[in-house]
Amino acid sequence: MTRPACLNGSASRTGTDGDSLMGGLLTVVAGTAVLAILLILVFIGGNALDALVDIGPLEFVFGTEWDPADGVYGALPVITGTVLVTAGAMAIALPLGIGCAIFISEVASPRQRNLLKPVCEVFAGIPSVVYGFFGLLVLVPFLRETFPDQLLYGSSWLAGSILLGIMALPTVISVSEDAIHAVPSSYREASLAMGASRWETTVRVVVPAALSGISAAAILGVGRAIGETMAVMMVTGNSPMIPEPLWNIFSLVTTITGTIASEMPEIVVGDLHYSSLFLLALVLMGMVLSVNLVARTIVRRAGCTAPRTHGALSGPLFRRLEGMGMVRALSEHRGTVCRVVGSALLFTAVMMFGSLVTGPVVSAFAGSVLVLVANAYSSLGRGLGSNRVQSLAHGSLALVMGLVILMLVVILGHILVNGLPALSSGFLTGDVADGGRSGGIFPAIVGTLQLIAGTVVIALPLGIASGVYLAEYSGDNTATRTIREAIDILNGTPSIVFGLFGFSFLVVTADLGYSMVAGWITLSVMVLPVVIRTTEEALGTVPRELREASRAMGATKWQTTYRVVLPAAMGGVMTGSILALGRAAGETAPIMFTAAVAFSTHMADSIMDPVMALPYHLYYLATEVPGSTEMQYGTACVLLLIVLSMFLVASAIRYRTNKKIRW
Amino acid sequence: MENTSGSNDVVVDVRNVNLWYGDKQALFDVSMPVRRNSITALIGPSGCGKSTLLRSMNRMNDLVDGCRVEGTMEFHGRDIRSPDVDVNELRTRIGMIFQKPNPFPMSIRDNITYGPRIHGVTDRRELDAIVESCLRKAALYDEVRDRLGESALGLSGGQQQRLCIARALSVNPEVILMDEPTSALDPIATSRIEDLALDLRREYTVAIVTHNMQQASRISDYTGFMYMGRMVEFGQTEELFNNPSEEMTERYLTGRFG
Numbered sequence: 001m002t003r004p005a006c007l008n009g010s011a012s013r014t015g016t017d018g019d020s021l022m023g024g025l026l027t028v029v030a031g032t033a034v035l036a037i038l039l040i041l042v043f044i045g046g047n048a049l050d051a052l053v054d055i056g057p058l059e060f061v062f063g064t065e066w067d068p069a070d071g072v073y074g075a076l077p078v079i080t081g082t083v084l085v086t087a088g089a090m091a092i093a094l095p096l097g098i099g100c101a102i103f104i105s106e107v108a109s110p111r112q113r114n115l116l117k118p119v120c121e122v123f124a125g126i127p128s129v130v131y132g133f134f135g136l137l138v139l140v141p142f143l144r145e146t147f148p149d150q151l152l153y154g155s156s157w158l159a160g161s162i163l164l165g166i167m168a169l170p171t172v173i174s175v176s177e178d179a180i181h182a183v184p185s186s187y188r189e190a191s192l193a194m195g196a197s198r199w200e201t202t203v204r205v206v207v208p209a210a211l212s213g214i215s216a217a218a219i220l221g222v223g224r225a226i227g228e229t230m231a232v233m234m235v236t237g238n239s240p241m242i243p244e245p246l247w248n249i250f251s252l253v254t255t256i257t258g259t260i261a262s263e264m265p266e267i268v269v270g271d272l273h274y275s276s277l278f279l280l281a282l283v284l285m286g287m288v289l290s291v292n293l294v295a296r297t298i299v300r301r302a303g304c305t306a307p308r309t310h311g312a313l314s315g316p317l318f319r320r321l322e323g324m325g326m327v328r329a330l331s332e333h334r335g336t337v338c339r340v341v342g343s344a345l346l347f348t349a350v351m352m353f354g355s356l357v358t359g360p361v362v363s364a365f366a367g368s369v370l371v372l373v374a375n376a377y378s379s380l381g382r383g384l385g386s387n388r389v390q391s392l393a394h395g396s397l398a399l400v401m402g403l404v405i406l407m408l409v410v411i412l413g414h415i416l417v418n419g420l421p422a423l424s425s426g427f428l429t430g431d432v433a434d435g436g437r438s439g440g441i442f443p444a445i446v447g448t449l450q451l452i453a454g455t456v457v458i459a460l461p462l463g464i465a466s467g468v469y470l471a472e473y474s475g476d477n478t479a480t481r482t483i484r485e486a487i488d489i490l491n492g493t494p495s496i497v498f499g500l501f502g503f504s505f506l507v508v509t510a511d512l513g514y515s516m517v518a519g520w521i522t523l524s525v526m527v528l529p530v531v532i533r534t535t536e537e538a539l540g541t542v543p544r545e546l547r548e549a550s551r552a553m554g555a556t557k558w559q560t561t562y563r564v565v566l567p568a569a570m571g572g573v574m575t576g577s578i579l580a581l582g583r584a585a586g587e588t589a590p591i592m593f594t595a596a597v598a599f600s601t602h603m604a605d606s607i608m609d610p611v612m613a614l615p616y617h618l619y620y621l622a623t624e625v626p627g628s629t630e631m632q633y634g635t636a637c638v639l640l641l642i643v644l645s646m647f648l649v650a651s652a653i654r655y656r657t658n659k660k661i662r663w
Numbered sequence: 664m665e666n667t668s669g670s671n672d673v674v675v676d677v678r679n680v681n682l683w684y685g686d687k688q689a690l691f692d693v694s695m696p697v698r699r700n701s702i703t704a705l706i707g708p709s710g711c712g713k714s715t716l717l718r719s720m721n722r723m724n725d726l727v728d729g730c731r732v733e734g735t736m737e738f739h740g741r742d743i744r745s746p747d748v749d750v751n752e753l754r755t756r757i758g759m760i761f762q763k764p765n766p767f768p769m770s771i772r773d774n775i776t777y778g779p780r781i782h783g784v785t786d787r788r789e790l791d792a793i794v795e796s797c798l799r800k801a802a803l804y805d806e807v808r809d810r811l812g813e814s815a816l817g818l819s820g821g822q823q824q825r826l827c828i829a830r831a832l833s834v835n836p837e838v839i840l841m842d843e844p845t846s847a848l849d850p851i852a853t854s855r856i857e858d859l860a861l862d863l864r865r866e867y868t869v870a871i872v873t874h875n876m877q878q879a880s881r882i883s884d885y886t887g888f889m890y891m892g893r894m895v896e897f898g899q900t901e902e903l904f905n906n907p908s909e910e911m912t913e914r915y916l917t918g919r920f921g
Contacts, residue, residue, distance in 0.1 A: 555751065567768075
C-alpha cells in the first residue's frame with residue numbers, strides 16, 4: 001500500500017508546531033482585547049476619584065441639589081430621574097413586549113412568526129438619535145397639545161418614558177420570546193392531550209415554565225433603558241429636579257446619561273465638575289451592572305433546574321412562608337386575593353395620576369369605573385366557554401401586536417415620508433452650507449463611513465480571534481472565567497461610558513485630540529465585547545462531532561478550527577458582528593466627545609483630524625439649529641437607511657445560513 | 664511504518680488496558696488484537712465500554728477532559744500513547760466513522776478533499792482523482808457524481824454515512840474504526856454499509872462497535888464481547904457465536920440476559 005509522501009512524518013510535524021504557534025498568537029490577541037477592556041474601568045474610576053474624595057460618596061448620592069454653576073453636586077435628582085424614567089418606560093414596554101412575545105410564539109402561524117420576528121428587530125436597528133429626533137419633532141408637540149395645562153414645554157418624564165419604552169421593546173420581545181419558545185413542546189402536547197385549550201396551555205403551562213426567562217427579559221429591558229442617552233436627553237428637558245409630587249409624570253427631569261452628555265461639552269478637564277460626571281458614570285455602571293447580574297442569576301438558575309410552576313414563589317423564602325401556613329391560606333383564595341389587591345392598586349394608580357389632570361372626584365369616579373370594568377373582564381371567563389375565552393385572549397394579543405407594529409410604521413413612515421423628498425443629489429454630495437440650513441451632508445456621510453470602516457478593521461480581527469481563543473483554546477479555569485465576566489460587564493455598559501473613556505484616555509491622556517482614530521478606538525472597544533461573545537456563541541453551536549471527524553483524520557487543532565469550525569460558524573459570527581457595527585454606526589454618545597465635530601470645512605486629511613458624522617450632525621441640527629427641519633429629516637433618513645441596510649445584510653446572511661445548515 | 668505481510672498480523676494490539684474518566688473506571692484490564700485485513704467486532708450492552716475502547720485506539724479520548732489510560736496499546740509494535748507519537752499522524756493512519764453521520768456543512772467534494780488538503784495535497788487533478796476513487800470505494804459515486812458541488816447536508820442519512828466513510832478513506836488510513844455506524848440508519852442503508860465494510864476489508868483493517876449481534880455475526884471475522892468494562896470473551900466470530908466458552912457470553916447471545 002503506498003501513501004502520499006505528505007502523510008508521513010515531516011508535514012504533520014510542522015502542522016503541530018503551527019498549531020502551538022497559533023494557540024500562542026490567539027492568547028496574545030485575547031489578552032490585548034481584555035486589556036483594552038480593563039482600561040475602561042481604570043480610566044472611569046481614576047477620574048471619578050477626585051469627586052468621590054472631595055464630595056464624599058453619601059453626600060454625592062443623597063445630595064438633593066445638582067447645580068454645576070454653583071459648584072454643588074448632589075446627584076439625587078439625577079438618579080431619581082433615571083429611576084423614574086426607566087420605571088415609566090417599563091410600564092409601557094413590559095405589557096406590550098410580553099404580549100407580543102406570547103403572540104409571536106404561541107398564537108402566530110409559522111409564516112407570521114417568520115415575518116414578525118425580523119420586524120421587531122427593526123425597532124432595535126433604529127439609532128437612538130433618530131428616536132430622539134422623532135420624539136422632539138412629533139411626540140413632544142403631540143403631548144403639549146394633549147395636555148396643554150400640565151405641560152409648558154412638552155419635554156417631560158412622560159415623553160422620555162414613552163420613547164424609552166418603545167426603545168426597550170425589542171429587547172423585551174426577543175428575550176421573552178426566546179424563553180417562551182424554548183419551553184419543550186412535550187409540555188404543550190401533554191397539556192393539550194388532557195383537553196386544555198391552547199390559551200389555557202399558554203397561561204398555565206408555557207408561561208409559568210418560561211417565567212424566569214421572561215423576568216430576565218424584563219430586567220434586561222431595564223438595563224437597556226437605563227443606559228440610553230440620546231433619545232432621553234432630547235425629550236426630558238434635562239432639568240435636575242425631583243418631580244413634585246413624586247408621581248408627577250409631567251415634570252421636567254434629567255437622567256444620568258442625559259446629564260453627562262449635555263454637560264460634558266462645558267467642562268474644564270480636571271476640575272470637580274469633570275470628575276463629578278465620571279462619578280455619575282460610575283454610579284450608572286453600578287446600576288446597569290447590578291441589574292444585569294440579577295438577570296444573569298435568574299437565567300443561570302433557570303438553566304440548571306427544571307422549569308417550575310411556582311415561579312417567583314419558590315426558593316428558601318417560599319419554604320419559610322410555607323412553614324408558617326401563610327402560603328397555603330393565600331393560594332386557597334388566590335383568585336380573590338389577586339382580585340382585591342389588583343383592584344386596590346388600579347384604583348390608587350388612577351387616583352394618583354388622575355389628580356395631575358383633574359380633580360379628585362373625577363379621578364375617583366374614573367377609578368371605580370375602571371376597577372369595575374377590569375373585574376367584569378376577568379370574570380368573563382367563567383361565563384364563556386374556554387373556546388370563547390381563547391378567541392378573546394388571542395384577539396387581545398393580536399391587538400397588542402398590531403399596536404406595536406403601528407408604532408413602528410408611524411416612526412419609520414414619518415421619517416421616510418418627510419426625509420426621502422429631501423434626498424437630492426446636491427444634498428447627498430454637497431457640503432454643509434448656511435450653518436446647516438442648506439447645502440448637503442456629504443462630509444457627514446463620508447465621516448460615518450470612515451468611522452465604520454476603521455471600526456471594522458480594528459474590532460473584527462481582534463474580536464473574532466479573541467472569541468476563537470475563548471471557545472476553542474482556553475480551558476475552563478479561573479482566568480477564562482474572569483475574562484468572560486469582564487466581557488459581560490462591558491457588554492452591558494452604556495455607550496456614553498465608552499464616550500467618557502474615549503475622551504479621558506484617547507483625547508486627553510494619549511493626546512490624540514478629537515480625531516478619527518480616537519473615534520475608531522472608542523467604537524472598537526464598544527463593539528469588541530459583542531463581537532467576542534457572538535463569535536464564542538457561534539462556535540459553540542458547531543456540533544462536537546464535526547471537530548471529532550476532523551481530528552479523527554489527523555487534522556491539527558488549528559486546522560480543524562480554521563477549516564471546519566470557523567467556516568461552519570461564520571454565518572453566525574458575521575450576523576452578530578454586522579448587527580453590532582450597525583448599532584455603532586448609529587451611535588452618537590461614544591463619538592460626540594472623541595471624534596465628531598458639528599462643522600468641518602474639509603474632509604479629514606489624516607486619521608488625526610476630526611470628522612463629521614451623521615448621528616452627531618442630526619443631534620446638532622435638531623437641538624441647535626432652528627430652521628433646518630428639512631435638513632434634519634434628510635439626515636435622519638440617510639442615517640436610518642445606512643443602519644437599516646446593514647441590518648438587512650445581517651438578516652440575509654442569517655437567513656442563508658439557517659437555510660443551508662441544519663445540524 | 665514498515666509494511667509487514669501475512670494475513671494474521673496484529674495491527675493494533677491492546678493489552679491489559681485500564682481507563683478512567685475522572686474517578687470512574689471505564690475499562691478494566693482489557694486486551695484485544697485487531698488483525699490486518701479483517702473485521703473485528705465489539706459487542707455488549709450499552710455502557711459496557713466498547714466505544715471507549717474503540718476511541719482510545721486513535722486517542723480520540725484525548726479530547727475528553729480527565730481521561731486517563733494505563734496499559735499497553737501498540738500500533739505496528741509502537742506504543743500509541745508514547746510522547747513521541749504524533750497524534751495527528753496516528754489519526755490519519757487510524758481513521759474513524761461515528762455513530763451519527765457528521766458530514767461537514769460543505770459541498771460533497773469539499774468534504775472529501777478536506778483531509779488531503781490539510782495534509783498538503785493541492786493539485787486539482789489529484790484531488791479530483793481522490794474524490795472519485797473514495798466515493799467509488801464507499802459505493803456512493805454513482806448516486807452523487809452529478810452533484811459533487813452541492814451541500815453534503817442535502818444527502819439522506821445513509822448517503823451521509825457513506826460520505827463520511829469516503830471522507831475517512833481520503834487520507835488513506837490503514838485501520839478504520841467504526842463506532843456503531845448504522846445505529847442511526849434504516850435497514851436498507853444498514854445493509855449497504857455492511858456490504859461496504861466487507862469490501863473495505865480487502866484493503867483496510869476494520870474494527871466496528873455494534874449494538875446489533877446479527878450484524879457482528881454477519882460481517883466480522885473476530886468478535887469481542889464486553890460487559891461492565893471488561894472483555895469477557897474474544898475469539899473468531901464463528902467460534903464465539905456457535906460455541907462460546909463463557910456462560911455470560913452465551914446468555915447475552917441468546918437473549919437471556921440482565
